[in-house]
Structure formats: C-alpha cells, structure tokens
Amino acid sequence: MRIALVGCGRISANHFEAIDRVEGLELSAVCDSVEARAREAGERWQVPWFTSYEKMLVEADCDAVAIATPSGLHPAHGILAARAGKHVISEKPMAITLASADALVKACDDAGVHLFVVKQNRLNATVQMVKRALDKGRFGRLFLANTTVHWSRPQSYYDQAPWRGTWEFDGGAFMNQASHYVDLMQWLVGPVESVIAKTATMARKIEAEDTGAAVLKFRNGALGVIEVTMLTYPKNLEGSFTLIGEKGTVKVGGTAVNRIEHWAFADADPDDADVERVNTDPPSVYGFGHEPYYRNVLRVIRGEAVPDTDGRGGRKSLELILGIYESAKTGREVPLPLRGAL
Structure with a gap:
C-alpha cells in the first residue's frame, strides 16, 4: 500500500x-x-x-x-x-x-x-496492559482517574510557525500537546457526563492556553482530573495516567505513559509478570506507537481488522476537549455530549 x-x-x-x-x-x-x-x-x-x-x-x-x-x-x-x-x-x-x-x-x-x-499512545504496551486489566474487570468499581502532562514548550517552539498556539489552526495545550492524554481518559474510563475547567495563558505569547486543569464526572460514577502545562522548567517532566478502583491501582508514567510506576491488584493475573517487560524509553514524547498504528491501517485496508481509531473514535476526544474549552470560557459545568455547533 x-x-x-x-x-x-x-x-x-x-x-x-x-x-x-x-x-x-x-x-x-x-x-x-x-x-x-x-x-x-x-x-x-x-x-x-x-x-x-x-x-x-x-x-x-x-x-x-x-x-x-x-x-x-x-x-x-x-x-x-x-x-x-x-x-x-x-x-x-x-x-x-x-x-x-x-x-x-x-x-x-x-x-x-x-x-x-492517529492516537498512538493507545498502542503503548503499558497502556495496552491497563486496557486488558479494565476489560478483565480487575479494577472493580472505578473511583478516580488522573492524567498529568507536565511538559515544556518554550516561546521559541511557538515562534517556529505562525499557526502554533492560534485558535484558528492549533488550539492550546489541551487541543495540541495533551490531546492524546484527554483521549486516554475517555477511552479507558468511559463516556464523560460533564466537565468543569479552568485555563490560562500565563507565560507564552499565544492566543490559546499554555496551562489548564479540568475535573470530569464519568457516566459510570468515577471522577477524573486532567492537569496540563507547557511551562515546566527546564524540560518535559511527566506524561502520566493513574487509575484507582476498588480492587486495583495503576500508574503509568514516564514522559509519555511509557513506564508502569505502580501496579497493584487484589487478584493475581498472568499479566502481572509482564510489568517490567513492557516499560520503554522512547527518544521523544511521541513514543513508539506510530508503527503499530500503521500495522493496523494496513490490516484494515486488507480487510483483516477494524480500525484502532476511526473518525468517530477521534471525534469523541475532540468533543471532550471542546467541552473543556467551553467550560473554561463560560465558567460553568458543561454536560456532554455538547449541544450546538462547536
């Protein structure tokens, strides 16, 4: 192909x-x-x-x-x-x-x-381990999900191209840099019922936000927190996801959800032996997910598989990001799905 x-x-x-x-x-x-x-x-x-x-x-x-x-x-x-x-x-x-x-x-x-x-972080071996644990019901009832993106994007990064940080072509930290992490929240935990958020442009000369935080309520009753900044000194510090349930707690960290930092469940499972093996050290925050993503593309077009993320799947995380922006703009809690033309 x-x-x-x-x-x-x-x-x-x-x-x-x-x-x-x-x-x-x-x-x-x-x-x-x-x-x-x-x-x-x-x-x-x-x-x-x-x-x-x-x-x-x-x-x-x-x-x-x-x-x-x-x-x-x-x-x-x-x-x-x-x-x-x-x-x-x-x-x-x-x-x-x-x-x-x-x-x-x-x-x-x-x-x-x-x-x-392209949602390549879904295909990180670490994230796939968490997805399997969820599918097996190992967490039991979910209580709290958290994703933290503490990265660094200096002004010189935004100055490299005039479209960066603009509302028309880019969006801010939620829409661009942290969009994979917003996607993990809704993909792993489930549909979001409502969101309330704050954003700010504190240190970069851009139209959109360089920092923000959002609190989510999921339809399954769990709560979630998304914390994002591009102002971490002096370099990228963390891109993590934590999930806490009645029978399990997991944190996947590193700079790009590439290392399992905590893995504890009430009941044992053969996957537990693979915790260290799936950890990686990618050269950048983009990780290693593009290759398995393209393998899926090839198999789908050959009629051998279904897409890992198609257009309707990609729309779900976009809607959550736009809900975050709507809440930050209005100061109100925003229910999902969104109403009106956004």
Whole structure:
C-alpha cells in the first residue's frame, strides 16, 4: 500500500520511520508548502516531493494520504484526499471544531474510504496492559482517574510557525500537546457526563492556553482530573495516567505513559509478570506507537481488522476537549455530549 504524506514538520519523521518499518507499506510522495522541507523529505526518502497538495493528489501514485499539517487544516486536506479516492490518515486532532470533524467523516463515508485518526499512545504496551486489566474487570468499581502532562514548550517552539498556539489552526495545550492524554481518559474510563475547567495563558505569547486543569464526572460514577502545562522548567517532566478502583491501582508514567510506576491488584493475573517487560524509553514524547498504528491501517485496508481509531473514535476526544474549552470560557459545568455547533 502506497502512502503519500502532506506536512513535513515536527511529527512527520515518526510517520516516515513507521511506514519504512512496516512490510507492505511504501512511502510514495511527500508535500509541504515550505519548499525546503518538502525537498529535504523527498530526498531523504527518495520519493517525489511537491509544494502543491492538489498537484500531489493528482500526480502521486498513492492509496492513502497521511495528514500531518496544522490541526485546523486536517479536515480540508482530508476531504480533498477522500474526494480523490484516497484513504485518510489524520494526525491528532482530526479537527478543531465538531462541524469540520463531521464534514470529514461524511466525506470519507461518501467516498467509501477509511478515515484513521492517529492516537498512538493507545498502542503503548503499558497502556495496552491497563486496557486488558479494565476489560478483565480487575479494577472493580472505578473511583478516580488522573492524567498529568507536565511538559515544556518554550516561546521559541511557538515562534517556529505562525499557526502554533492560534485558535484558528492549533488550539492550546489541551487541543495540541495533551490531546492524546484527554483521549486516554475517555477511552479507558468511559463516556464523560460533564466537565468543569479552568485555563490560562500565563507565560507564552499565544492566543490559546499554555496551562489548564479540568475535573470530569464519568457516566459510570468515577471522577477524573486532567492537569496540563507547557511551562515546566527546564524540560518535559511527566506524561502520566493513574487509575484507582476498588480492587486495583495503576500508574503509568514516564514522559509519555511509557513506564508502569505502580501496579497493584487484589487478584493475581498472568499479566502481572509482564510489568517490567513492557516499560520503554522512547527518544521523544511521541513514543513508539506510530508503527503499530500503521500495522493496523494496513490490516484494515486488507480487510483483516477494524480500525484502532476511526473518525468517530477521534471525534469523541475532540468533543471532550471542546467541552473543556467551553467550560473554561463560560465558567460553568458543561454536560456532554455538547449541544450546538462547536
């Protein structure tokens, strides 16, 4: 299966390397509006490069398009790919409004192509261990879930591209950097009933927030807390998830939910022997999840599997993020699902 990629920025290397490692996949073209980036990626991976996305869709030999452009452009780029008959692989978030997310889902449905949304942290071996424990009922009744993202993004990071930190193309710490962690909350614990949140822009010259906190009430009765900042000194400190239930407590930490720091259950299970084995030390906060994600993409298109995260799955975490923003803006507790056009 041949994949073309648009957006040769920060995250593209993870896509290129994952595609290269998966037998049955081939990178066939790259595109970026910045000619130097497009040329560099094309020459590095020895594929045609383009500065016009529309031209790449016409001329490149591809079955799917991976979209790694600014978040606000994901729907438009995905819709163009779908109309060209290409499967769509969208980086997170799939959109920054529900209306544009729904338009992307509809375009892929109408074209009869798959829509995949990259949520690679779900595929971390550590997170998969937690999911299996939940599916087996090892936690019993869930009481409290917490995710903490203490990362560092200096002003120079935002200054690298004019779209970063803007409401139109990016969003803030919740929408961009912490979106995988918001996704883990709703994917692991279950649907959210309501959220109340505070956000602030305290030290970065951007439109959106650099710091925020949210309290969630889940439909199953559990409570949750999401704590996010991009102001940690002097570097990324923690990307963690803690889950507390009546018969089990687990914390997955490290900089990118890559290490099991606490694993305690009332009843033993064969998985307990794998706690140390699944720990990893990824070179960045992106982890190692892109490769298994692309393996799933290939199997889905071959008709051998269902998507790990499709468009409707990606929409769920987007809705929670928008609920957080709505609460921070209005100062009120916001029920989910959201009402109105957000």
